[in-house]
Amino acid sequence: METTIKKPSVFTAMGAVFKKEFKIAFRYPTWFISMLIWPILLPLGYVFTAKALSGTDTSSLVSFATLTGTSDYKTYMLIGTVMWSWMNSILWSFGTSLRVEQVRGTLESNWLCPVPKISLLLGYSLFDMIFSIIYIPIIVLEFKLVYNFHFVGSPLLALLVLLVSIPAVYGIGFIFASLVMWVKEANSMVFLVRGMIMVFCGITYPLAVLPNWMRNVSKFIPITYSINALRAVITEGVSVGDIKSEIFILLIFGAVLMTLGLLAFNYTQKRVKSSGSLGQY
Amino acid sequence: MLGYAIEVNDLRKEFQVKKKNEHFWKKKNKEKEIFVAVDNINFDVKKGEIFGFLGPNGAGKTTTIKMISTLLRPTSGTIIVNGENVVENPIKALTNIGTVLAGERSTYWKLTGRENLEYFAAMHGITGKKAREKTDYLLKRLELDKRADETVEKYSTGMKQRVALAKALIAEPNILILDEPTSGLDPQSARNLREIILEIKEEGRTIFLTTHYMEEADQLSDRIGIIDHGKIIALDTPQNLKNNLNKTNIINLELDNWTEDVLEKIKEIPAIENVTSKFNENTQNFEVKVHVSNGSETVSNLITSTISSGIKIINFRVEEPTLEDVFINLTGKSLRE
Ligand SMILES: Nc1ncnc2c1ncn2[C@@H]1O[C@H](COP(=O)(O)OP(=O)(O)O)[C@@H](O)[C@H]1O
């Protein structure tokens, strides 16, 4: 018998993965509650620490303001923690997506479909991104209600910073997803990466307080630039011209990390095909 | 070439395995050992036939299936599926193949049967109305329609296996590849599934299946390749495989006791070819199977040797050869060992 099956396009496959992930995610939505509470809880400790240190009189905020350009330390910290959470969630959800399929036993079923395997990962990132787009306004609203978070600058410019961060962030995600499928263990790697980001990218403090060598390390982490640019936009209301070097650097990071991500994925794909570890867990 | 759905030439798969008892401080032991899972096999599957791959656990069946389905890269050799080299053009090859791997976890348990099929349809480029129609058809066809909108985790093992089969059929592949399709199923579900497999063959599809159940291989296959330790040791129709044994008599003894001494004694009798035994938990007796290459003279020798060792013969049967006997004749061991 002869059939004329055409292989699906990458976009069809991405769409299918997106739809499937969406259904699975919203079939058991209890996690959603923790997604709503977590962004409020996470900065709480930092905010209270800052409050305790600065006391009731505002004089101690002066040094903070000279280092950061703002005395709104709450907003300052919120931006850091949100970026850190974003990275963290990409590592946990997107970065472990292939591994989760592997443990479920469905990775091989997907590998049996006549599509470029990268479409699986692309579908996951589409789901992740659309999810973030819905999630961000919710967080901003929550912050407004709980922390009296307020924008000095343009929300659209802040969105632009997030957009230009996407290639770099997902590039790290691609590398991570490939490594995890291969090494078959995510926990220690997630802890390492997010620990580095927490310390080096200044999620609750200005980089100026870091010793020199640490500041040098932070230059090689793209999130540093996202956080800097976002803070400048939101708390100081700078214009696009003031953050153009950050935007430029983020795009370069994006190109490099995306390329590395695709290479890592291809390499992993070859490796698991010859070692037979695609389906093992 | 037109007559073949799958052509396998000199196919070999080596795995690197870490040596056990390896001491990390001894540098010399660091080299990895190479294990040959599939050892230069050759076979062709004709269009429209059911080709059975029969062999014990660890023989290399799954490894072969995964190489044909592009999940594993062969160390050497070629696989042509419908004229397409699977290593050079995996995606093209995959449009012709529907595969069900062993185990029950190949579909999404948190999706319904219907959602699973629609997902895999899309992953084969079938979307919209066409996907819904095919899904409906397969759900009905595999008797899943009544529970199509329940999540797969609530299905029985037999139903899960049928969803996996439906998934493999969703793009109407020319070739269906099944790895141990009935393993883990209760006898009734297994029987159902075998009937379905025969129906699928009637539609004109080629089926390549593996099994370690000889009855299943016998019942389903047009031709059988017997594989052991990564090598194909026989390949023919089930009837021919058994006919080749027709000079051999197969004798089944049920005994109340069995010892190494008796085994040695029996093996010394001329014209005795193979002796295998197993203990039956239910009857608490030993079932001993003996292949004898000539007539009654040997049989009386066999009985005398057994009785003179003080062993009671509870039952005695001469049997038609089965594929199990073919396997024993080729390897000297039972399929289940
Ligand atoms: N990924 C792998 N790495 C190392 N050895 C493997 C791997 N996969 C299978 N093997 C070994 O290859 C042999 C054949 O396995 P398999 O093809 O699964 O046998 P079967 O399906 O006939 O039971 C077994 O000894 C198994 O342990």
Ligand SMILES: [Mg+2]
């Ligand atoms: Mg197997």
